[in-house]
Amino acid sequence: MITETVEWTPDATDEKSYYIKGDIETTTQEAETDENVVLQNERDIATHVISVDDDPSLNPWTFRTFFIGLGLSAFGGSLAQIYYFKPQTVYVSLMFLAIISYVIGLAMETFIPRHGLLRYLNPGPFNKKENAFIIIMCSAAANSALATEVLAVQRLYYNVTPNAGSSIFLLFSSQLLGYGIGGLMRGILLYPSKMLYPGVLPLLSMFDAFYRDGVEARQRLKVFYFVFTAIFIWEIFPEWIFPLLTGLSIFCLAAPNNAAVSRVFGGSNGNEGLGLLSICFDWQYISSNAGNPMTIPLWAQLSSFIGYILCMVVFVAVFYNNIWESQNFPFLAQLLFYENGTVYDQTLIMNSNYEVDPTLVAEQGLPFYTGTWIINLLSTNLGLAATFTHLLLWNKDDLRAAWTWMNMDTLRSWRANFDWKFWKHGGKREVPANTEDLDPHYREILKYPDAPNSWYLLTLVLSFTVGLVVIYETNSTLPWWGFVIAVLLAAVSILFFGALYAITGINIPIQTLVQMIAGYLHNGRPMANMFFVLYSYNTVSQALLLLRDLKIAQYAKLPPRAAFTAQIIGTLLGAVLNYVLTNSIIDNQREILLSVQGTNIWSGQQPQAYNSQAIAWGGLAHQLFSADQRYQWVPLSYLIGLVAPIPFWIIHRYWQRLRMDYYYIPIICYYVGALGVGINSSVVSYYMVSFLCQWWLRTRYPRWFVKYNYLVGAALDGGTQVMVLILSFAVQGAAGKAHLIPEWWGANQGGNYDRCLSL
Incomplete structure (x- = not known):
């Protein structure tokens, strides 16, 4: 299905249907002569939407880069960890950090003199490579490390407080282990054109608008500023003044006291309903539904849309047929429940060693999940398993390249050329004789010294070694062989799910899979x-x-060694800040974090949920999920997922006119459970925007698509996220008491915003 020339329209198999003149591998310079080109595949998008040009004279290694990068990394890392313990979960946006760094960079360029010693603070115009360096550093830092979640659960529920050294090294090893493995797979998951990473295209399109010279660049920049300002102002309405716009449902307004209407058509509040035919006017939820709808490829959108339709049918069928006693529990929820519908008290089934006691389980009874959450687990497992089979069937040649090194000649070559003085590696690479087949952006990067595989291998070895020591120092109860299996499982998953994410922009989390195995x-x-x-x-x-x-970095032509440095610094700085703030908040807010409801300022909802999942899978897997048990189909769904793509592949092989290659089975399977949590009123609006941009605009007005689609997507994301951040602190209680708009018809503060019945 996904080859070097992935088709984007149903009739693209016929050469005559291509709008591009000549070979589809046309270079940017050739393609620019045709303003009406219709982008058909990943290479077209990467070379038409993003500039391939590079200016080697631009220097990313400036004081200004590190000053802004370290400052925003500290800000982003601290803010991400504070948000982790908030009742309202907000993520620090990459687009937001990009815009702020650009503004600060321009300010330093404008107001700091360039003479004398000050020229080191302001070496000249703030350039794109400086900005890219800063963004990559901030991106690595501005996350709440999962290790802090583990440490929080240990302190809150197990009264285990690992020492500072063990905790810091736990954070370092768990954050950098994936960097080492992922870095070694760059040749498969990064360099090829087909590895598009659609989610970063708005950011790079924005960069081009910021830094390109000429009349066209200024025109695009004006469009960006106009859209950014318009959505910035607009978001005040759905987010604060007029929250009914989060989910406008005619059915809810017509039948505000009907429970069935609320479950099916409601969706403006968390865990309210499926949001069928609701219209959302809040870009925050439209864009966060499955990524920016203006960037995800059309065939991926179609597959997820099919999954959503199936999800609504399956959820309603499970609930109203009372499968798994679903009607005893809320329609949408993620907690564990007693059979009578009350929340399950997991502390009553653990002994003094914080292990599940079978005698206590017999006294309390086994917990229940809601029926819709079981479907969510089932569909996630289906999608995970289907990914392996689907990629092996359709992308076997691409994946085979990941294992070409496993032969004696390659291993002998590595041993002969191995130099333990990795820091002296010159970074020189063997450039293929024929570079025309290379990704044009990667071809430009070849002129810079590489961050060699030995750097990533060293990162992997050190992280693995430290992690092996830390699991014993932190009383993890995980044996060494369990740690090794976890890392091996991660390495295989990175290859498959990394390819899925790179091609489609959609990430299927493997958490349920590894929880089951563990x-x-x-x-x-x-x-x-x-x-x-x-x-x-x-x-x-x-x-x-x-x-x-x-x-x-590849799209922005940032040298590989600069990108490596930025990621390592950002990751280490972010991890330290995560740890310090986690301890401070737990020390000062322990009782609130342990309470069920929390306050409007602090909440322990995330460590509570993580701990509950660990109890269910780690303590009760055999009783809940094994053969002949209540939820036996959750693990059995992996077997179904493994065979699900095969019929579609066979049909396409013999009846290609049916275009089975246009349906991505892992995505369809995964989205069958996608409405199991969160605000669901944005689904209709999401697909209206996606089909408008990725089909109508791309095929009918290709010139506008190339020039403005990703740029407008960046402006919409950036303006929205800046306003959401401001409102979170100013009126929504992220930094203190909430100041909601007084109740009126468009702001139903006492119930669901769409006026559906609160269940």
């Missing part, structure tokens, strides 16, 4: 389950983050 490997030990998830699921997440940011 549950059976380390039965009765919830804490071991948490550490297993940390060194497997988090390793995959960090690898994808590394590869995404390296793609930003």
Whole structure:
């Protein structure tokens, strides 16, 4: 399905249907002569939307780069950890950091004199490579490390407080392990054109608008500023003044007291309903539904849309047929419940060693999940398993390249050329004789010294060694062999799910898979389950983050060694800040974090949920999920997922006119459970925007698509996220007491904003 010439329209198999003159591998210079080109594949997008030009004279190694980068990394890392313990979860936006760094860089360029010693503070115009360096550093720092979640659960629920040294090294090893593995897979998951990383295209399109000279660049910049300002002002309405705009449902307004209407058509509040036919006017939720709808490829959008339709049908069928006693519990929820519908008290089934006691479980009874959450687990497992089969069927040649090094000749060559003085590596690379087939952006990067594989290998070895020591120093209860299995599982997952993420922009989390495996490997030990998830699921997440940011560097022509340096500094700084703030907040807000409801300022919802999942999978996997048990189909769904893509592949092989290659089975499977949590009123608006941009605008007005689609997407994301951040602190209680708009018809503060019945 996904080859070097992935088709984007149903009739693209016929050469005559291509709008591009000549070969589809046309270079940027040739393609620019045709303003009406229709972008058909990843290479077209990467060379038309983003500038391939490079100016080697631009210097990213400036004082200004490190001053802004370290400052914003500290800000982003601190803010991310504070948000982790807030009742309103907000993520620090990469687009927001990009805009702020650009503004600060311009200010330093404008107001700092350039004479004398001050020229080191202001060496000249703030350039794109400086900005890219800063963004990559901030991106690595502005995350709440999963290891702090483990440390928080240990302190809050197990009364275990690892020493500062062990905790810091736990953070370092778990954050950098994925960097080492992901870095070694750059040749497969980063350099090829087909590894597009659609999510970064708005950012790079914005960069081009900021830094290109000429009339056209100024025109694009005006469009960016106009859209940014317009959405910045508009977001005040759905976010604060007129929250009904979050989900406008005619059915809810017509039947405000009907429970069935609320479950199916409601969706403006968390865990309210499925949001069928609701219209959302809040870009924050439209863009966060499955990524910016203006950037995800059309065929991926179509597959997820099919999954959403199936999700609504399956959820309603499960609930109203009372499968798994679903009607005893809320329609949408993620907690564990007693059979009578009250919240399950997990502390009553653990002994003094914080291991699950079978006698106490017999007294309390086994917990229940809501039926819709079980479907969410099932569909995630289907999507995970289907990814392996799908990629092996459609992308076997691409994946085979990942293992070409496993032959005696290559290993002998490595041993012969190995130099333990890795810091003296010159970074020279063998440039292929024929560079025309290379990705044009990668071809430009070849002129710079590489961050060699030995650097990433050293990062992997050190992280692995430190992690092996730390799991014993922190009383994790995870044995060494469990740690090794977690890392090996992560390495295989990075190859498959990294390819899925790079091609489609959609990330399927592997948390349920590794929780299940850990549950059976380390039965009765919830804490071991948490550490297993940390060194497997988090390793995959960090690898994808590394590869995404390296793609930003490749598109921006930032030298590889600068990108490596930025990522390592940002990761280490962010980890230290995460740890310091976690301890401070737990010390001062412990009782609130342990309470069920929390306050409007602090909440322990995230460590509570992580701990609950560890109890269910780590302590009760055999009783809940094994054969003949209540939720046996959750693990069995992996077997179904493995065979799900095969019929579609067979049909396409013999009846190609049916275009089965246009449906991405892992995405369809995954989205069958996608409405199991959160605000769902944005689904209709999301697909309206996606089909408008990725089909109508791309095919009918290709020139406008090339010039403005990703730029406008960047402006919408940036303006929205800046306003959301301001409102979070100013009126929504992220920094103190909330100041909601007084109640009126468009702001139903006493219930659901769309006026559906509160269940």
